[in-house]
Amino acid sequence: MDTRRECALLLLAGAVLLAGVLSVELAGGTVDYQALGVAAGLTLAWLLAAFTLRRAGHGGDGLLLPLAAVLTALGLIMVLRLKPELYFVQALWAAIGLAAFLAAAFLFRRAERWSEYKYFWGLAGIVLLLATALFGVDIGGNRNWLILGPVHFQPSEFAKLLIVLFLAAYLSERREVLTFATRSFGPFVLPQPRVMAPLLAVWGLAMLMLVAQRDLGAALLYFGTATIMIYLASGRAGYLWWGTGMFAVGAALAYALYPHVRVRIDIWLDPWTDPSGKAYQIVQSLFALGSGGVLGSGLGYGFPRLIPEVHTDFIFAAIGEELGLAGAGAVMMLYILMVYRAFRVALLAPTPFRALLAGGLAVLLALQVLVIVGGVTKFLPLTGVTLPLVSYGGSSVVATFILLGMVLAMSERRPADA
């Protein structure tokens, strides 16, 4: 893909953003030129980022930035619609995210250099998570916030990337052990303890998040990604069964011991027994999606504010209501394309480390979309994770941009790698 086409796609994303901001403002009755200016500025920044990359000779996948730009645009439009006071903050985060995207796109060109410090990254990830578990502050029902002076952030969003980086490096070095070294007890195949160590460690981390922070979504995400990465590295489906088994044990324990987990499962199985109480949020989300129908009510003409937490975890339901299946389906298609491009990078990767890193990031992105979109549509039990790039929240936006920057860097096919 040449630069011209990438710029055309970015201009399209900019048009979506400007048109969306304008229709939200017209529906509200007042036109705020500042908001439009910010939208135009962001469009310029996207174009500038594309130029910078190409001018520096970066040959990465030209589809990733436009995909991220459209999703960011839809997120900004919905934040302006749902919480206008947070629009400028979110736009600032989108700009910071873009800078982080560029940085990652250049820094991960030589991804192997990062694998040398794998234990540091792994440790940093664990420390971040432990710090949240110990000093975490409860904001909006999830105790996964850290407050450092003026900055509030959610370390688990960044720790995800560090853990994936660590696992990719650790597993790519031990692929042979993973694949062949097993002890057999009759029909049971047991892997070496040191191979199982990272799996057990991540399982422990996930359980800790579940217990200390009630962060069901993050626990699921971490554990699912780690299990699939071990499967990728070993090529043995047995690890998936081990992972599923361990997760099942953890989930069963959580169901038995923690009432809030039990409530989540029960309202998933039948929300209509208590639609105005415990299942209020999911029922409101379904009403929003259903009322939106195929074409939606139009921006500003729906009632998405009937859903609690609509601008973060439930932003997808608001898109479904005001933009209809047309809009929500488009968002799904964008994620499917994005995940597909990330897997493509993994498939074309020249080294196992790169394949595992890109594959792990693709899995992380896919699982996150599955968990939150599945949650708000009652396809899966509801767990609180953000919709990447769309939900309000700086940590999530910046972390997702870094993830895409890493994928972009590895999508570059350079003679040096061959």
Place this chain on the structure above:
Amino acid sequence: MLDNLRGAVRRTAFVLLGLLAVLFLYLSYIQAVEGDYLAGHSLNRRTAAAAAKVERGAIYDRRGEKLAYSEQDASGRYVRHYPYGAMAAHVVGYTSPRYGQSGIESAFNGELSGMTNPERRFGPITSLWRAKAGNSVTLTLDGDLQATAYKALGRRRGAVVAIAPRSGAVLAMVSRPAFEPETLDDDWQAIVGAADSPLLNRAAQGLYPPGSTLKVMVAEAALAEKITDKRKTYTCEGTLKIGPDYVLGESSGRAHGKVDLEEALAVSCNVTFGRLALELGRSRMAKTFDRYGFTRPLGGEIAETASRLPDFSRLGDGDLAQTGIGQSSLLVTPLRMAMLAAAFANGGIILKPYLAAGVTAPDGTALKKFGSSEFVAAASAATAAEVNGMMQTVVREGTGYAARIGGVKVAGKTGTAENPHGEPHAWFIGFAPADEPVIAVAVIVENGGGGGDVAAPIARQVMARALR
């Protein structure tokens, strides 16, 4: 080695992208297939929230008095007010986010809510024709007359219907017991739990035996079918033996002696009218009910309950004679009896009763006007005039004397309808002034007793108010 890894990546990609595709299909199912159910679910507050954003149109009476209007409260939400409260509750109806709508609020909900085309499938385009305020509806109702009728009925169960016989315009429609439409949501449990059904609009949906008020129709049929004329006399011995074991008696038990048709109507002679019904026979009796439109649904904005007529082809002689005096299994609504009275006030033509006179846009532009239309041509002008005259005699000299108004010719007929629920229902139907009628009424008081004593004075108050 790398091929191994690529195979695993490919399989993982297939499974995860497949799952995302399944989720996409599930989302389509929720939004496109389940959408209508979820959008219309009773717990989904979106319809009510959309309605609360729009100023619901007002409902006016014929003089422009407000019967219902919406006003913003301190929080900016629109709240519905009903100045006439319980007095016009059944006609005007209620609108509640929880319990839906009734009456005009229901029949004209599309106009009043400003959402005449709540078509979700067109998506955002619908906002182009979404109004800021609903249209208002003007009724033919006369607020003063409505209040008079409501107060005249007092605490008794019953109904009053007043229509303009020359146009079909409904001037008053009262049903008691009633309810307060403004506090319906709070009172709902008490209202639906009440044994005397306050939500029922007795005027158009209450079914009652018409009793002797039906005799005006039988008299007209007997004249039209040439079974009798004004000179022919009948002898009333107090009872009418039908077949071997059936006896039709006078309610008073007294014999009326020798009477002609006019005198028989004036004293409400059961024997004479039982005999006339027998002479008319099953098919001509059935045809008469057809002629007066009893078998034809009204349609339009007035929600009525259809009359229950006996199956004439299988009717025994005793029941045929009973039907002639408005008993047996015959059940009708007060509205239909007001229409019967109006037939003789309007030269035999029954005009279709209507409640809505017009629809007006928020800027004052008249959008729709409704007018008179013929419902049925029930009788010839000549026989109608004869019955009109006989009905004047009923009020001047007969059972309907309590409906007399000084200086005005009043025509009418009383009824005291036997029923299985205790005391007889008191009925009165009539119109005034008899030679230039402007109002036709039907009054019923459930288990009220004698029609002449109980119902006729109420009709008199309503007619006098209309003539003032």
